[in-house]
Amino acid sequence: MAEKVLMKGNEAVAEAAIQAGCRLFFGYPITPQTEVSAYMAKRMPKIGGTFLQAESEVAAINMVYGAAGAGARVMTSSSSPGISLKQEGISYIVGSDLPCVIINIVRGGPGLGGIQPAQSDYFQAVKGGGHGDYHLIVLAPSSIQELVDMTQEAFDIADQYRMPVMIMGDGMLGQMMEPVEFGAKEGRKLPEKTWAANGTEGKRPRNIINSLYIEASDLEELVLERYERYKEVEKNEVKVEEYMVEDADYVIAAYGTIARVAKTAILALREEGIKVGLIRPITLWPFPTESFKKAAETAKGFLTVEMSMGQMVEDVRLAVDGKKPVEFFGRTGGIVPTPDEICDAIRKMKEGK
Amino acid sequence: MLYYSNMKRLNIITGHFGSGKTEFALNLALAQKGQTTIVDMDTVNPYYRTADAKEILESNGIRVILPRFANTNVDLPALPSEIISVFTNHETTGIFDVGGDEDGALALGRYNPYFMKEPYEMYFVINARRPLTRTKEGIIEILREVEAASRLSVTKLVNATNLGPETTAEIVLEGQSIVEEVSRMTGIPVGYTAIKKGLEISVANPIMPLELYIKSPF
Numbered sequence: 167m168a169e170k171v172l173m174k175g176n177e178a179v180a181e182a183a184i185q186a187g188c189r190l191f192f193g194y195p196i197t198p199q200t201e202v203s204a205y206m207a208k209r210m211p212k213i214g215g216t217f218l219q220a221e222s223e224v225a226a227i228n229m230v231y232g233a234a235g236a237g238a239r240v241m242t243s244s245s246s247p248g249i250s251l252k253q254e255g256i257s258y259i260v261g262s263d264l265p266c267v268i269i270n271i272v273r274g275g276p277g278l279g280g281i282q283p284a285q286s287d288y289f290q291a292v293k294g295g296g297h298g299d300y301h302l303i304v305l306a307p308s309s310i311q312e313l314v315d316m317t318q319e320a321f322d323i324a325d326q327y328r329m330p331v332m333i334m335g336d337g338m339l340g341q342m343m344e345p346v347e348f349g350a351k352e353g354r355k356l357p358e359k360t361w362a363a364n365g366t367e368g369k370r371p372r373n374i375i376n377s378l379y380i381e382a383s384d385l386e387e388l389v390l391e392r393y394e395r396y397k398e399v400e401k402n403e404v405k406v407e408e409y410m411v412e413d414a415d416y417v418i419a420a421y422g423t424i425a426r427v428a429k430t431a432i433l434a435l436r437e438e439g440i441k442v443g444l445i446r447p448i449t450l451w452p453f454p455t456e457s458f459k460k461a462a463e464t465a466k467g468f469l470t471v472e473m474s475m476g477q478m479v480e481d482v483r484l485a486v487d488g489k490k491p492v493e494f495f496g497r498t499g500g501i502v503p504t505p506d507e508i509c510d511a512i513r514k515m516k517e518g519k
Numbered sequence: 520m521l522y523y524s525n526m527k528r529l530n531i532i533t534g535h536f537g538s539g540k541t542e543f544a545l546n547l548a549l550a551q552k553g554q555t556t557i558v559d560m561d562t563v564n565p566y567y568r569t570a571d572a573k574e575i576l577e578s579n580g581i582r583v584i585l586p587r588f589a590n591t592n593v594d595l596p597a598l599p600s601e602i603i604s605v606f607t608n609h610e611t612t613g614i615f616d617v618g619g620d621e622d623g624a625l626a627l628g629r630y631n632p633y634f635m636k637e638p639y640e641m642y643f644v645i646n647a648r649r650p651l652t653r654t655k656e657g658i659i660e661i662l663r664e665v666e667a668a669s670r671l672s673v674t675k676l677v678n679a680t681n682l683g684p685e686t687t688a689e690i691v692l693e694g695q696s697i698v699e700e701v702s703r704m705t706g707i708p709v710g711y712t713a714i715k716k717g718l719e720i721s722v723a724n725p726i727m728p729l730e731l732y733i734k735s736p737f
Contacts, residue, residue, distance in 0.1 A: 172537055172648050172682050181650065197565050208651075280592030281565050341566045342735060343537050345648075345682040426737040500592065502736045 170345040175335060176201035178310050178346050179269055180209070182317035183241045185348055188267070189215035190240040192229035194222060194248060197281040198337035199271035202243040223248040227255030227268075234264035235375035237362025239321050243269035245337070246287050247278055249295075256330060257296030261377025263361075263392070265324035267317070268302075268332045271340035274500035282500025283337030285422060288477035291332050292451045299389050301396055303331045303403065304450040306421040310344035312448075315351075322354040323403065327395055328361075334450065336473060338423045338502065399452055406454035407446040408461075410436070414443030416512055417461045419470040419482045419492075421447050424503060428471055431508035442512055450478070458485035467515050468492040471508055473501070491515075526551075527640040529605075529613045531627065533665050534644030535652055536564055536619030539679035543644050543713050544616040545572050545732050548581050554611040556582040556604075559589060560626050562596035563618035572732040582611070598626060606633040617669075620661065627669035634671055642710060643673040645701070647680040647694035655700045662705070675710030676702055677727075688720045695722055 173181070180202045183191070191206040203219065210217035220226035226242050233240040244252060249270045259266060272287045274280035289295075291304045303323055307313040313335060320331040363373045379385035407425070410432060411417055420428040425446040435442045445461060447454050458468070467490050470479035476494045483492045495511040497503045530547065534540040541561075548557040557576060559569035569576075570589040577583055584605070587597045605613035617623055627634075643662050645652055652658045662673055680686075680694020691714050702709050709724040716728045 170648070170682055170685065171650050171653070172646060173650060174537060177650065274592070282592060283566075337566065338735070341564070343567075343683060345685045423737070430737050504736060 170347045172343050173310060173346050174201055174341060174343050175310050175313055176271065176340045177205045178314050179243070179317050179333070180205035181348065182314040183267065183321070184209060184213065184215070186239065186318040186321040188239045188241050188321065189213070190233045190238050191215070191217050191242070192220050192226040192233070192240070193243050194220050194226050196245045196248045198273055198283070198340050199243055199245045199269065201340070202269060202271075223251035224255065227252035227259075230266050231255055231259050231262070231264065234259060234266045235262065235362070236364045237359040241267040241269065243271070245271045245273045246275050246284070249287065249290070253296040256302070257298050257300070258377050259330050260296070260300040260302070261298060262375050263328040264330070264375070265328050266330050267320045267324055268330055270332060270334050272334060272336045274498065280500045281337065283423070283502060284473045284498065284500055285336055285424065286474035286477065286498060287334065288450065288472070288474060291334055292453075292481070300392070301399075301451050303327070303329055303399060303452070305331065305333045306448060306450050307333065307335060307339065308422050308425045308446065310339070310342070311346050313339060314346050314348060318351055322356060325356045325359070326354055327399055329395075329399070334422070336422055403449060404452045404454050404456075405448035406457045407444070407448060408457055409444040409446065411443035411445060411461050413441050414461070414464075415441045415466045416443075416515060417465045417468050418442060418444045418508070418512070419447070419458070419468055419478065420444065420472065421450060421478065424471055424473060427503055427505055428508055430505040431512070434505060435509055435512055440512060440516060447478070453481050453485065455485040458482060459487070462486045462489040465490060469511055469515060470494050471503055471511070472496045473503065474498055526612065527638055528609070529615075529634065529637055529639040531615045531617060531639060531641040531671065532644060533617045533624055533641060533669070533673070534677070534679075535646075535649060535661050537649045538644040538646040538652070539681055539713060539729075540644040541567075541569055541616055541733060542729050542731055543642070543677060543679055543727070544569065544614055545576070546713070546727060546729050548576060548614045549579055549730070551581070551612050555580075555614065556584060556611045557614045557616065558584045558602055558605060559586060559616050560598060560602075561616060561618040561623060562586065562598070562626050563620065563623040566590070567733050569616045575732060598629075602630070606630070606637075621664035621668040624665040624668040627671060631670050639671070640675060641671050641673050642675050642677050643707075644677040644679045644713070645694065645698050647678075647697045648682050648690060655697055655704060658697070658701050659705065662701075673707055676707050677711045677713055678709060679713040681715070686715060686718065688718050691718065691720055
């Protein structure tokens with residue numbers, strides 16, 4: 167293992183992508199993720215890669231579309247308003263079954279919103295965002311080390327299923343610094359990219375990258391095939407952390423950095439004698455439904471905590487399926503919930519308020 | 520405290536982002552006895568900055584000058600005109616916390632005529648556990664970029680090598696030998712070794728024990 171270094175989330179995600187073999191980065195700067203571009207701009211020319219600051223987010227995602235179509239490992243990064251701009255391109259990439267990695271370091275919205283951290287892009291990431299029937303695989307790390315490890319794996323997951331993978335972190339994850347190490351990891355065994363439009367050399371029929379289908383029946387068949395693949399993803403790729411859930415009367419559902427705020431609250435509440443646990447979805451899609459189903463057998467109630475007006479809470483309710491009450495506590499617009507606020511919300515649930 | 524007594528009136532704190540520059544600036548400001556002004560000149564980082572420690576600084580009688588929109592949603596790091604008062608009021612000690620890299624240091628250029636009129640101290644804070652400042656060559660490259668952008672010269676090096684909560688005395692000492700090497704190569708003396716309170720090390724230059732003020736919400 168290499169020695170640990172202290173890195174900002176945004177730098178770490180860029181370095182992790184490089185170490186995963188990404189040599190093409192197309193982006194457009196936006197706070198609070200600009201350091202991703204800055205790092206790529208410094209490093210890519212030194213390692214034979216290409217960093218290109220596009221004229222807009224729309225251009226950047228279409229460059230990703232092209233590079234992915236040629237079979238390259240490619241990444242783009244932005245923050246909320248920029249990710250909205252990329253949605254058309256993301257839908258086209260999905261419609262062409264291409265792998266790529268997209269980073270969203272989320273800030274407050276809607277509109278230009280603000281530059282402080284938020285989680286209010288959950289619906290956009292998990293429920294669509296672009297048009298059409300589709301899913302992205304959405305990863306939600308809660309520490310810089312996890313961000314590094316997941317970025318490296320994200321490229322493999324994308325290649326394995328020919329799907330875009332989105333890594334969602336809030337602004338805090340992008341800006342904070344933590345010690346990390348970059349280890350040489352055993353990559354997945356991946357199929358050859360026989361579909362890539364990278365030159366036939368006169369030896370094979372042309373590969374065509376396309377998302378337009380003339381016959382409705384052809385399009386339906388393709389979408390159905392894609393959803394068969396999604397079943398595989400749901401079977402193989404769910405990641406979740408369960409923390410002190412076994413004996414918990416109340417289970418907090420939180421992802422990303424807020425799960426860490428929740429852990430501080432859980433330890434304080436346990437000091438008071440209130441048994442609280444945490445289910446932290448690490449993959450937001452596929453969602454760890456089973457963990458919630460299981461906890462619904464033993465817990466008295468759930469509290470979803472988010473930096474939004476309540477988005478993931480809908481998936482928690484679907485998973486708990488009415489068996490137990492699912493409450494919500496959130497702050498929005500760039501405000502981070504405190505451990506004290508979470509403790510108060512749990513105490514209220516206990517008192518039945 | 521003895522080792523603060525020979526300080527200059529104007530103190531500029533530079534270093535790559537993540538070097539520990541802001542914590543060093545805060546501790547230096549809070550160690551002062553007389554009238555003190557801290558200027559947050561960071562035009563690079565949107566969060567985790569001097570502005571976060573405004574309350575504790577002001578309750579200790581330190582005047583805090585922040586960019587007009589620090590810690591708001593206005594992504595426009597404009598520097599306030601009050602900064603000039605630090606140069607005109609000769610009673611106050613000035614501590615300038617400068618942004619992360621050569622782009623951050625560029626903001627100093629505007630005050631160059633004032634720094635030319637009065638001897639200043641310019642610290643360059645080094646964390647040898649940051650990816651771009653792991654080696655003496657990397658450190659000197661960034662030091663020279665900061666000097667070129669600010670049109671000022673670094674006068675003291677600060678070893679603030681750390682791995683956040685995982686910092687050990689060995690990690691600080693490993694950074695110390697790199698910083699001492701930089702000192703030999705550049706002729707710039709090591710002003711301080713800045714370490715979080717509780718760590719015990721022994722080095723030839725003064726040690727600044729750091730109280731950490733910028734905290735995460737968990």
